[in-house]
Structure formats: structure tokens, C-alpha cells
Amino acid sequence: MNGTHSAVLSMEGVCLSFGAKRVLDGLTFDVIRGECFGFLGPSGAGKTTTIKLLTRQLTADTGRITLFGRPIENASGADYNRIGILSDTSALYERLTIEENLRLYAQVRGRGGRGIPALLERVGLDRDRKTLIKNCSKGMRQRAALLATLVHSPELVFLDEPTSGLDPAARAEVHKMLAELRRAGTTVFLTTHDMAEAESCCDRLAILNEGRIVTMGTPQSLTMEHARNRLVVTTRTHGVVELTKDAASADTVRDLLVVGEVLSLHSDEPNLEEVFLELTGKEF
Numbered sequence: 001m002n003g004t005h006s007a008v009l010s011m012e013g014v015c016l017s018f019g020a021k022r023v024l025d026g027l028t029f030d031v032i033r034g035e036c037f038g039f040l041g042p043s044g045a046g047k048t049t050t051i052k053l054l055t056r057q058l059t060a061d062t063g064r065i066t067l068f069g070r071p072i073e074n075a076s077g078a079d080y081n082r083i084g085i086l087s088d089t090s091a092l093y094e095r096l097t098i099e100e101n102l103r104l105y106a107q108v109r110g111r112g113g114r115g116i117p118a119l120l121e122r123v124g125l126d127r128d129r130k131t132l133i134k135n136c137s138k139g140m141r142q143r144a145a146l147l148a149t150l151v152h153s154p155e156l157v158f159l160d161e162p163t164s165g166l167d168p169a170a171r172a173e174v175h176k177m178l179a180e181l182r183r184a185g186t187t188v189f190l191t192t193h194d195m196a197e198a199e200s201c202c203d204r205l206a207i208l209n210e211g212r213i214v215t216m217g218t219p220q221s222l223t224m225e226h227a228r229n230r231l232v233v234t235t236r237t238h239g240v241v242e243l244t245k246d247a248a249s250a251d252t253v254r255d256l257l258v259v260g261e262v263l264s265l266h267s268d269e270p271n272l273e274e275v276f277l278e279l280t281g282k283e284f
């Protein structure tokens, strides 16, 4: 995708090195308004570095970065108020309550705290609003940190591994929040190591490996692209029969169907984890 009209942000040929080590090598992609864009890659691939460039915590060596249609060098304070960033270093004040933290974040963003009770209610934290952060579970903290990211109603949010280290219930809560953001039309740039999360939460994905995007597309298109040339037929009396997807197999399948042998018939697509492993050669 290369249109710029609906692109909230884009990178074109972006490179960055730390000393002699090239960490990002010609990154090119657009993030479209209202989509949840998943940025995947093994540890050290350059995901956090990319977020740092997109939020101007770092500057690229070469290439162009556009934010809200303007070169990132020209981004104003007002543009930054249209953004929310959740990273593993997102700070909540331990000795303040959840609600006090949110009020503080709203203040820093030049907002009043009128929307805070509704935000707390939406993510089921209203009853815990007076709990000190130091007494919160990891899941509550993460939801509170996510709310602190959203307290000024940003149009674009960067979520760097928002579910890392959470148990399944807490992860599900964060996924609910992500679904709400999507419904509300907020653009989300999400990094994750969780392939199921990427598949269910993201409209499009890019897989990064050693500073290069190795593939990009919808979750479905990525798995289809890497589909194997195989049909798997489970039969009543001959067990599982594997066939190639070609004309010669058509007769076999027809014969099996005619005699009522076919219990199931499916195309053997890889899942996203297998695609990831195939492209990066690494575990996530």
C-alpha cells in the first residue's frame, strides 16, 4: 500500500545504525487511518527502535518519516497531543491511586479529568479507582497504564507489547480494550510476540527480521501466501490421505466422495506462527 491520503504515518527507506550495527535497513510501510497495524518480529528485530523513530525519541540516519501527512521533523506539540504511547517504561506513580495517576496524565496533556470516570468504567476499573498502584495486580497496572495512554483521546496509539507477561485473563481485558479502540476508529500501532493476538486484533501485519520487513499484509493473506500445495483428506477406512493441489487429485477426491469415504477435506494452510518461523527462522 503506498497511498498517502489516508496514511496516518509512513516510513520510506528508513535506515538507522547504532555505531557499526545497522538496526533498521530500508523500512518502508504506511499505517492507514483507523487500522490496527501489527508489527511483529523476533527479539532484537528493531520493533521498539521503530516506535522510537515514529515518536521522535530517535532520529533516522536516512529515509523519510511522515506523521499526520507532514514530515516528522515538522511535527508540532499539537501533533504529539494526537498520539498516545504505551511502552514497558510507561510510568505510573506507585504511591498514587489509579484515578490520581489518570488525573495527572490528563493534566500533563492539558486536559481536564471529566472523561476519567467513564474511561475507568469502560475497562472495569471503576471499583478499583482508589487502589494505590503499588497494590495493583500486573493486569490492573497494565490496564491503568493503557488508560493513561488514552486519557487525552489520541487518534493514534503506539502499544509496545501491551500484553507481555500478563496472564490469560488480564490479556483478555487488554484485548477488549483494543477491540474498543478499533470500534472507535483509533489507529493502533501494536508490537507483540503473541501470534494469536496479532491474528485476532490486527487488520494488517508486518513481520520484521533483522531490521527489514520480510512480509506485510492481512493475517489471512500472510497465511494464504505461504500455503502449502497440499490437501488433507480424512477418510473412513484409509486414514488420512495427503494429496497435492492439482488436476490429478481431483479424480481421487471425486472417487472418495462418491463412495462416501470422505470424513473431512481441507487445504493445509500454515498458521501465523509457522509463517513467522519460516520467514525469520526464529522463535518469538
Ligand SMILES: Nc1ncnc2c1ncn2[C@@H]1O[C@H](COP(=O)(O)OP(=O)(O)OP(=O)(O)O)[C@@H](O)[C@H]1O
Binding pocket: 018, 023, 041, 042, 043, 044, 045, 046, 047, 048, 049, 050
Ligand atoms: N540505544 C541503543 N544503543 C545500541 N544498540 C541498541 C540501542 N537500542 C537498541 N539497540 C539494539 O538494536 C536492536 C533492535 O532493538 P529493539 O529494542 O528495537 O528490538 P525489538 O524488536 O524491540 O526487541 P524485543 O522484542 O526484544 O523488544 C537490538 O540489537 C538492540 O540491542
